[in-house]
Amino acid sequence: MHEAPAVAFAATEAPHRSARPLARIEATLRGLARKGRQRELAAADGVDFTSNDYLALAHSARLTDAARDALARGVPVGAGGSRLLNGNHPEHAALEAEAARFFGAESALFFGSGYAANLALFASLPQRGDLVVHDALVHASARDGIRAGRAEAHEVPHNDAAAVDEAIRRWRAAGATGTPWIAVESLYSMDGDRAPLDDLWAVARRHDAMLVVDEAHATGVHGPLGRGLATHLEGQEQVITLHTCGKALGASGALVLARATVRDYLINRARPFVYATAPSPLMAAVVRAALVALAEEPERRARLAALVDIANRTLSARLGLPESGSQILPVVVGDNGRAVHLAARLRQAGFDVRAIRPPTVPEGGARLRITVTLHADEAAIAGLFDVLGAAIAEGRP
Ligand code: PMP
Numbered sequence: 001m002h003e004a005p006a007v008a009f010a011a012t013e014a015p016h017r018s019a020r021p022l023a024r025i026e027a028t029l030r031g032l033a034r035k036g037r038q039r040e041l042a043a044a045d046g047v048d049f050t051s052n053d054y055l056a057l058a059h060s061a062r063l064t065d066a067a068r069d070a071l072a073r074g075v076p077v078g079a080g081g082s083r084l085l086n087g088n089h090p091e092h093a094a095l096e097a098e099a100a101r102f103f104g105a106e107s108a109l110f111f112g113s114g115y116a117a118n119l120a121l122f123a124s125l126p127q128r129g130d131l132v133v134h135d136a137l138v139h140a141s142a143r144d145g146i147r148a149g150r151a152e153a154h155e156v157p158h159n160d161a162a163a164v165d166e167a168i169r170r171w172r173a174a175g176a177t178g179t180p181w182i183a184v185e186s187l188y189s190m191d192g193d194r195a196p197l198d199d200l201w202a203v204a205r206r207h208d209a210m211l212v213v214d215e216a217h218a219t220g221v222h223g224p225l226g227r228g229l230a231t232h233l234e235g236q237e238q239v240i241t242l243h244t245c246g247k248a249l250g251a252s253g254a255l256v257l258a259r260a261t262v263r264d265y266l267i268n269r270a271r272p273f274v275y276a277t278a279p280s281p282l283m284a285a286v287v288r289a290a291l292v293a294l295a296e297e298p299e300r301r302a303r304l305a306a307l308v309d310i311a312n313r314t315l316s317a318r319l320g321l322p323e324s325g326s327q328i329l330p331v332v333v334g335d336n337g338r339a340v341h342l343a344a345r346l347r348q349a350g351f352d353v354r355a356i357r358p359p360t361v362p363e364g365g366a367r368l369r370i371t372v373t374l375h376a377d378e379a380a381i382a383g384l385f386d387v388l389g390a391a392i393a394e395g396r397p
Contacts, residue, residue: 035336036335036336036337036340036357037336037357037358039357044352045347045352046346046347046349046350046351046352047350047351047352047375047376047380047384048352048371048373048375048376049346049351049352049353049370049371049372049373049376049380049384050352050353050354050369050370050371051371051373051375052217052246052247052248052371052373053247053248053250053373053375054220054221054247054248054304054327054371054372054373054374055220055221055226055248055249055250055293055300055301055304055373055374056250056300056373056374056375057220057248057249057250057251057290057293057300058250058251059250060250060293062289062290062292062293062297063250063251063286063289063290063293065289066285066286066288066289066290067282067285067286069285070091070281070282070285070286071282075089075091075281075282075285076089076280076281076282077280077281077282078277078280079277079278079279079280079281080277081277081278082274082275082276082277082278083267083273083278084267084274087277087278088278089278089281089284091281091282091284091285091288092110092278092279092281092284094284094285094288095108095110095255095284095285095287095288096108096109096110096255098288098291099243099255099257099287099288099291100257102225102227102291102294102295103227103228103231103234103241103243103255103257104227104231104234104235105234105235105241105257105258105259106235106258106259106260107257107258107259107260107262107263108255108256108257108263109255109256109258109263109266109267109273110253110254110255110279110284110287111253111254111255111256111272111273111279112252112253112254112276112277112278112279113244113246113252113253113254114139114141114214114216114242114244114245114246114253114254115141115144116141116254116272116273116276117141117242117244117254117255117256117272118139118141118142118144118145118214118242119141119144119145119148119272120145120256120266120270120271120272120273121142121145121212121240121242121256121266121270122142122144122145122146122148122149122181122183122212123145123146123148123149123270123271123272124149124265124266124269124270124271125149125181125210125240125262125265125266126146126149126150126151126179126181127150127151127178127179128150128151128178129151129176129177129178130150130151130152130178130179130180130181131151131152131153131154131167131168131171131176131178131179131180131181132146132149132151132152132153132154132180132181132182132183133154133155133156133164133167133168133180133181133182133183134146134153134154134155134156134182134183134184135155135156135158135159135183135184135185135195136155136156136157136158137158137185137188137190137191138183138184138185138214139185139189139214139216140359140360142183142212142214146183151178151181152171154167154171158188159193159195159196161196161199161200161202161203164182164200164203165203165206165207168180168203168207168209169207172207179208179209179210180207180208180209180210181209181210181212182200182203182204182209182210182211182212183212183214184197184200184211184212184213184214185213185214185215185216185217186213186214186215186217186218186222186228186229186230187215187216187217187218187221187222187229187326187328188217188328189216189217189328190328190330190356190360190361190367190369191324191328191330192217192324192325192326192327192328192329192330193324193325193326194229194325194326195213195229197213197229197230197233201233201239204238204239205238208238209238210238210239210240211233211238211239211240212239212240212241212242213228213229213230213233213239213240213241213242214241214242215228215229215230215241215242215243215244216242216243216244216247216254217247217248217326217327217328218230219243219244219247219248219249220247220248220249220290220294220301221248221301221304221326221327222326225294225295225298226248226294226301227294228241228243234257237259239258240256240257240258240262241256241257241258242254242255242256242257243255243257245283245287245290249287249290249291249294250290251283251286251287251290252279252283253279253283253284253287255287300374303374304327304372304373304374307372307374307376307377307378307381308326308327308372310378310381311327311329311370311372311381312324312325312329314381314382314385315329315331315370315385318385318386318388318389319331319385319388319389319392327371327372327373328369328370328371329369329370329371329372330367330368330369330370331367331368331370331388332365332366332367333366333367333368334364334365334366335366336355336357336358336366338366339355339356339357339366339367339368340355340357342355342368342388342391342392343355343368345387345388345391346368346384346387346388346391349383349387350383351380351383351384351387353368353369353370353384353388354368354369355367355368356368356369368388370384
């Protein structure tokens with residue numbers, strides 16, 4: 001008769017008992033809650049003063065009809081695989097050709113999201129021996145890309161073109177021979193202010209640097225036909241722009257506009273492109289319709305500009321805060337709990353405003369991020385600032 005072989009888990013001593021596997025994760029969540037930082041998902045609630053659907057295209061007949069037409073033409077919902085396999089569909093190519101023409105660049109590449117596009121750009125293009133100088137307020141997706149990449153990274157104070165110049169100068173003086181990359185947004189997502197693009201472009205030219213401009217919040221809203229704030233730079237060899245499709249374009253995905261060499265490189269080397277299922281061909285058709293809407297419905301932009309003007313003037317008159325001059329109006333309150341309380345008060349009054357807390361914004365920079373979209377009108381803007389003015393005057397909750 002055989003003796004059962006000894007197996008590791010049949011030890012006679014009591015096994016070492018670690019904490020339950022989720023205990024540390026629960027503790028982290030409790031820590032977030034203690035600091036007023038725990039986030040929850042909540043459905044839309046009241047007049048929209050929080051989304052990035054600036055031109056109210058998401059529910060528009062223009063886009064929903066485009067989706068229906070595409071389905072009727074046999075465009076599939078799913079691509080079925082990577083663009084590099086047979087997930088490549090004529091709708092992707094049609095969108096990219098239209099986008100290159102619309103924005104005025106040599107080529108375009110469509111990604112499933114702005115997050116994936118930024119990750120792809122920064123993780124793959126800057127090489128070992130390069131330097132990426134980025135603004136202190138660039139989006140998390142650019143930061144994650146930079147962190148995943150091989151180049152040296154250097155953060156400069158917000159909107160400080162002289163600091164960008166100085167960082168590259170020092171790096172060169174130390175003998176570096178690689179390529180410098182400059183990463184900025186044209187319109188900052190949480191502050192609504194603009195980058196000094198002409199100064200940055202001068203710095204880029206001086207140092208033979210690449211300038212990567214994330215136009216996420218400018219696309220569709222600013223510049224001629226809504227082509228963004230870097231329109232005059234599109235097509236330059238040293239410029240790459242990112243136009244997201246989930247904000248003013250009312251759909252989802254992102255378009256990277258650049259020289260064909262950059263596009264070819266991304267197709268070969270950018271892991272979020274190579275290893276992801278292609279974006280839905282149906283979405284490509286819808287985004288193409290959104291670009292047509294920008295060209296054919298300038299009245300949406302004009303109406304939004306009028307509302308943005310009113311909202312900025314009311315923010316300044318009612319709350320004494322500086323105007324951002326854009327459709328993104330930050331009301332910085334500092335304290336996390338206070339920001340959440342004010343947002344809740346506004347929602348009770350029928351205005352959907354959300355609190356933005358660290359780490360999305362810097363520590364101590366909790367705020368209400370009020371956006372102006374075509375879902376609001378003059379009366380709603382007046383009402384919003386009446387309620388907000390009264391709530392702030394009441395002091396702390
Ligand atoms: N860049 C900026 C500046 C953004 O605000 C966002 C969206 N929050 C992104 C990139 C990511 O785009 P997406 O939502 O399409 O992933």
